Amino acid sequence: MTAEADALPGIAPSLRAAAARYGTPVAVTHVPTLEAAAALVREAFPDPWLRAFSVKANDVPAVVAALRPLGFGANVVSRGEWAVARAAGFADAEITLEGVGKSDADLRAAVRAAAEGHPLRWVAVESIEELEVLARLARSLPAGRAVDVLFRLNPAVTPETLAGLAVGAPASKFGMTADELSDAVARTSRAPGLVPRGIQLHVGSQLGAVDAWRDAVRRGLTLLAFLRGADPQFDTLDTGGGFPILPLGVVAPAPERFARELPALLAAVPPDRRPARLAIEPGRALVARAGFLVGRVLHVRERGGRQVVVDVGMTELIRPALYGARHEVVALTSLGRPVDPGSGTRPADADAPTLARLEGPICESTDHLGDHDLPPLRRGDLVAIRDTGAYAASLGSTYNGRPRPPQLLLHADGRLEVGRRRGGVPAS
Secondary structure (H helix, E strand, C coil), rough: CCCCCCCCCHHHHHHHHHHHHHHHCCCEEEEEHHHHHHHHHHCCCCCCCCCEEEHHHHCCCCHHHHHHHCEEEEEEEHHHHHHHHCCCCCHHHHEECCCCCCHHHHHHHHHHHHCCCCCEEEEEEEHHHHHHHHHHHHHHCCCCCCEEEEECCCCCCCCCCCCCHHHCCCCEEEEEEEHHHHHHHHHHCCCEEEEEEEECCCCCCCCCCCCCHHHHHHHHHHHHHHHHHCCCCEEEEEEECCCCCCCCCCCCCCHHHCCCHHHHEEEEECCHHHCEEEEEEHHHHHHHCCCCEEEEEEEEEECCEEEEEEEEECCCCCCHHHHHHCCCCCCCCCCCCCCCCCCCCCCCCCCCCCCEEEEEECCCCCEEEEEEEECCCCCEEEEEEEECCCCCCCCCCCHHHHHHHHEECCCCCCCCCECCCCCCCCCC
């Protein structure tokens, strides 16, 4: 596993500058960190692998756009995310549509794009019922126009992750069994306007080991080899994502560790039955480490220990409240003076950090950001929540009437670019 550099010591002044200029809470994406993450994935899964960024991880168009020149397409689960990808500069041929909740309108839009001569790269169907709707719509396609279809397999494995993130588990709502999938492929072969092209699967997020991913890919390859015997065009395996981003210093399998499993798995398949196209669709692995949420201290109290309430919480980052995710929090100022996290130094007269319970500003007791070692703080001091580039902006809300925070891109030269403005406060 390649050691990761910690960007925070070098960019702490820029985070303070972002808060001073744009107010808090403010979200910052460090572009060099995003570029480094993309390079790691690209090196592990080089061309001709098809790589698509999972837009559900971060739907800020400016962030999505930053990944296109780095060798990634876009994977979307709705017309809304499709619109984000288009706004970010992706052509439909670079976009794949999947997701367990596709509406008739989503499917109709995919058929319409094919009819107009700019089809999506593929649509991944989740069930026979969904396929029936897509097939009915596709009958209207003119001759020579078609929708390429992948079929989502539930690999029925036990992912090494939180239960709420284990989408490849047998009881998960996602995907079809092997028998259901085979039936769906047979139906698609008889459906005008649809072309069966392969299998899509996804094991889960934050995978702590490669075992379940390897087992799922093996099952996908086995089923694809069987079905490809009857149709050489059935040539694609999309292995999903799931590459973990854990706190710096915590050992986790890197993308390269997952890729290392592929040669032996492919060698076990007869050459004429192997997929001609292999794809991945990472999300978190590309953007999580690059994201920082900067907030300001509102209250410091003694409540059986030190309690710190800040102005950033579950409306900007719901993961801790939703399923107990932990994000490291560091101070950017202490008693009004700058602190450089990770530098190993602090003012000679500063008190040592002590444990503090960090709370968000939302009127819910679950708006809790964990316990962290922090220096003395008072109202107005700044803190940064780390690794918030994934599932923060895209899961954000305006609960309690709070406007969405501005989304900034921090470039290598220190320039701050506005990727999305702060939302407005509802009119009274």
